[in-house]
Amino acid sequence: MSDSRIRLQKAIAESGVTSRRKAEKLIVDGKVKVNGVTVTTLGTKVSKKDEIEVNGIKLEKEEPVYFLFYKPREVISSVKDDKNRKVVLDFFPEIKERIFPIGRLDYQSSGLLLLTNDGDFANVVMHPRHGIEKVYIVKVKGIPQKHELFQMKKGVRDGKDLLKALHWKVLSVDSKQKTTILEITLGEGKNRHIRRMMNGIGYPVLKIKREKYGFLTLDGLQPGEHRPLTPKEVKQMWNLGTKNVE
Incomplete structure (x- = not known):
């Protein structure tokens, strides 16, 4: 598993001791030690193996959950x-x-x-x-045609974002209510990805449920x-x- 290094102020903030901004001041003021050595440089990076002290108190390391x-x-x-x-x-x-x-x-x-x-x-x-796929069940207003749905795989432009779906499947159509239920698979998830993508092809979302993550x-x-x-x-x-x- 990864042992990536992060900025010292972030490590302090994630421990719950204080905010990142206040952690930066503590570092600059010489109140922080890493492995027994006082550190005053904000760019310093640490790993999970490093021992950090703030005002003489060692940070508690939580077990991952x-x-x-x-x-x-x-x-x-x-x-x-x-x-x-x-x-x-x-x-x-x-x-x-x-x-x-x-x-x-x-x-x-x-x-x-x-x-x-x-x-x-x-x-x-x-x-x-990392491309871990996520599967959603999506109810939309209207009954989209196949050629319109294929546009999701090519990408739907919204501002600076090109919003894509890896796969899609029509699960059901309600001709009376004029609604459609789709299964949509994403490889990434931008902010309000599906809602913006469906709006872009003219079929506003009524409900979204994420059913699978990997x-x-x-x-x-x-x-x-x-x-x-x-x-x-x-x-x-x-x-x-x-x-x-x-």
Whole structure:
């Protein structure tokens, strides 16, 4: 598994001691040591193996944890919200570790979301170049024609972004309600990717549910429920992500 190095101020902030900005001041003020040596340079990078002290107190190193969560609609994919809306961490009151969501599902979308306190794992799973596929069930207004849906594989331009789908499949059509249910597979996920892509071909999204992330599914979970990933699943996700960049 990766032992990537990160900036010292980020490592301090991720430990929960203080914000990154305040961590930078502590470093400049000579209040931080790495492996017993005072460090005052903000560009300094550290790994998980390094011992960090802030004001003479060693940072606690959490054991990595990994969770699969069935996010309900109208929940923010964040650790907090300035509008006091419900966030994903509200569903993890028993978890002491400082977990965070890997990527996002927008406020009105539901489905599979991963959470962890392992930044290296999050990067492997989330980064577009690692190409881990995500499968969504999408209900749209209207009945798109096949040639219109094929445009998603070529790419739909929205501002500076070219929004693409790897695969698509029509699951059902409701001629009376004039709605269509699609299965859409993405290899990356830009902000509001599917909603913007479908708007671009003229079929606004009514509902989105993420059903698969790599090989992981929502089997056995109801909205609002979560479970830990097994060690085997964690290893498989690492292997899936790193294999795709070889």
